[in-house]
Amino acid sequence: MSSPLSKEQIEAGLSDLTGWKAGGEKLTKEFVFTDFREAMAFMVRVGFEAEAQAHHPEMFNVYNKVSIALATHDAGNKITEKDLSLAKAIDTLL
């Protein structure tokens, strides 16, 4: 079980990340690549990281763009430490 973070905890977490926003009770970020292959390769790498952390993102892809949204199902679809941790790992993939 994970606990939802407070607004202050989320703000503190965001300051450690690059380009992530907290909107609609999710952590979100848009990624733009040179083409579809690069976008797909990124999604696969995110997939391995998600499996490693046993925490999975929402991913939306159209051609060279990938949008990721993170929230924790066990915590009523709110933002928890698990989301900050996965966001941080995703940033290191770039």
Add this chain to the structure above:
Amino acid sequence: MSSPLSKEQIEAGLSDLTGWKAGGEKLTKEFVFTDFREAMAFMVRVGFEAEAQAHHPEMFNVYNKVSIALATHDAGNKITEKDLSLAKAIDTLL
């Protein structure tokens, strides 16, 4: 350049497919897998097919679910033969 299909052409195309709908000027289908790995593997296979056809889907994934929407950018984001062709190829992946 691809031409948008008529409603009749789309209906005829759908009768050749399994579980696809034509809504909001896109061909859409929802896929449910046993887990995230299976969903990810499917997306990668769709990706190879998309590259082969030089036509790319919108894909949305959350855990074991993948939603695909097909429309043709060059045809004002309407449904064309390219979408029917990619939908057919995606069905053969399952």
